Amino acid sequence: MNKTVIITGGGSGLGLALAKQYSNEFNVCLIGRTESKLQEAVRTLSQNNNRVSYQVCDAANYEQVQTVLHAIFEKESVHLLINNAGTGVFEPLNALTKEDIELMVNTNVYGTIYPSQAVFPFFKKQGFGKVMNIISTAGLRGKVNESVYCATKFAVRGFTESLVKEWEGTGIFPTAVYMGGMDTPFWDETDHIKDRSRLKSPETVAKMIFDQDDNRSEIFIDR
Ligand SMILES: NC(=O)c1ccc[n+]([C@@H]2O[C@H](COP(=O)([O-])OP(=O)(O)OC[C@H]3O[C@@H](n4cnc5c(N)ncnc54)[C@H](OP(=O)(O)O)[C@@H]3O)[C@@H](O)[C@H]2O)c1
Structure with a gap:
């Protein structure tokens, strides 16, 4: 059976570009909250030989993540989970609402921790x-104007670095990926980035990630 890659936030931006890249060699299962986006992504990706599917799931919802990931592992031989779903609100700290703060913490931190925890027993087995x-x-x-976004990304860095140590010798390899700006829908609702044409394309970054995906613990696209 072909191996499968699960990609959270696979319906747009970097997640979709990673899906394109990985689907040349693997089956891909996309996760996101908006079904129409996932359906469109599957339609564009289904032109090559590997199987592309999707599951509607909020990566920051513990119960949904458990249910959906268990169901995927029952059907597929999964070898890689890419925690890509993320969001940012870029304002001075005092301008952020409680909802902005919770959205970033929930999506970026819980949305990474919950899927990682859910796949562990399967990968261990x-x-x-x-x-x-x-x-x-x-x-x-x-x-500047990224305090809470940075806080969430520092959290994921600490989480990943800890898993590298905690899972040593298990055959399970965590990888932290660091990149600068990419021209994706991430920036559609903000003017935080003045000139998007200077950013890397998500396809370029996806290829660089794929080419360095060799069980190393860190991938630096930019520093
Ligand atoms: N763009 C950049 O300049 C840049 C730079 C460095 C790092 N990053 C990181 O790269 C990752 C991908 O971002 P992107 O630039 O590709 O932005 P994007 O196009 O907005 O993609 C984010 C995806 O995540 C999904 N998502 C959001 N919340 C979710 C949730 N709770 N559960 C499941 N899916 C969720 C969104 O779909 P739904 O809303 O339909 O769920 C969307 O498809 C993020 O982690 C971001 O922080 C981006």
Whole structure:
């Protein structure tokens, strides 16, 4: 059976570009909250030989994640989970609402921790597996008007670095991925980035990630 890659936030941006890249060699299962986006993504990706499917699931909802990931593992031989779903609200700290703060913490932190925890028993039983966490250069240093976004990405960095140590010798490989700006729908609702044409394309970044996906614990696209 062909191996499968699960990608959260696979309906747009980097997640969709990673899906395109990985679907050349693997089956791909996309996770996201908006069914129409996932359906469109599957339609565009289904032109090659590997199977592309989707599951509607909020990565920050513990129960949904457990149910959906268990169901995927029953049908597929999963070897890689890419925690890519993420969101950002870029304003001075005092301008962020409670909802903005909770959205970033829930999506970026819980939305990474819950799927990672859910796949662990399956990967442990298999004796192999990989968890790739899409972070950002915002997980490497603080930035103006990105305080809470950076806090969430630092959290995912600490989480990933800890798993590297905790899972040593299990055959399960966590990877932290750091990149700068990419021209994706992430920036549609904000003017935080003045000139999007200077950003890398998500396809370029997806290829760089794929080419370095060799069980290393860190991938630096930008520093
Ligand atoms: N764009 C950049 O410049 C940049 C730079 C460095 C790092 N990153 C990181 O790269 C990752 C991908 O971002 P992107 O640029 O590709 O943005 P994007 O196009 O907005 O993609 C984010 C995807 O995540 C999904 N998502 C959001 N919340 C979710 C949830 N709770 N559960 C499941 N899916 C959820 C969204 O779909 P639904 O809303 O339909 O669920 C969307 O498809 C993020 O982690 C981001 O922090 C981006």
